[in-house]
Amino acid sequence: MALVLLLLIPSLLTLFTKGVQAVELQMFCKCFCGSNSTIFELPMVDPKPCSNCTKQFCLDNVKDGMCDGIADETCPSNDFRTACFARDSFKDEIIVRIFLVIIFGLIIFAFIKPYVDQWKKDRQSGNQYTPVIDREN
Structure with missing residues (x-):
């Protein structure tokens, strides 16, 4: 989830900086x-x-x-x-850009979710303590 947010932050910044430039209607x-x-x-x-x-x-x-x-x-x-x-009003452009950011974010999230779930599962199983059998006794 944090990776998705890291990918979306530059897009959101671009969205708002472009919007400020397009104020003249x-x-x-x-x-x-x-x-x-x-x-x-x-x-x-x-x-x-x-x-x-x-x-x-x-x-x-x-x-x-x-x-x-x-x-x-x-x-x-x-x-x-x-x-x-x-x-080409500012409001219309913002609505379209927000829609695109949300859609691309959901696509990226759907693509990486199986890998993140597998990574969490592997990490959990690696943290469990398994006792070693003492064969000398």
Whole structure:
């Protein structure tokens, strides 16, 4: 068990040091125009970048006439939606890394457990006192 912990400690340290390096997130705005959708990278100049994910932001950035009817009154308001999200967030990365560390730890533990059990059994039998028969008497 101690060997498994020794193997997991460097992985856990790597997990948290990588997490500190990945603090900078990138926010995205997904614009839905009817059945079409487009994803745009939001500028990170605001402390709340999701406040920029608006209908006007989408209309200004969409090309190829994908949302031509959105700008005028012919398009119903429920046909246009926006969604703000962060891709590769810190929380998601930590969850995946913890899962991987646990799985690899269990695999290593399952692999070495028979050897550790055999070693304990051999050590126990070696510590037992067996009297020597005195044949001269």
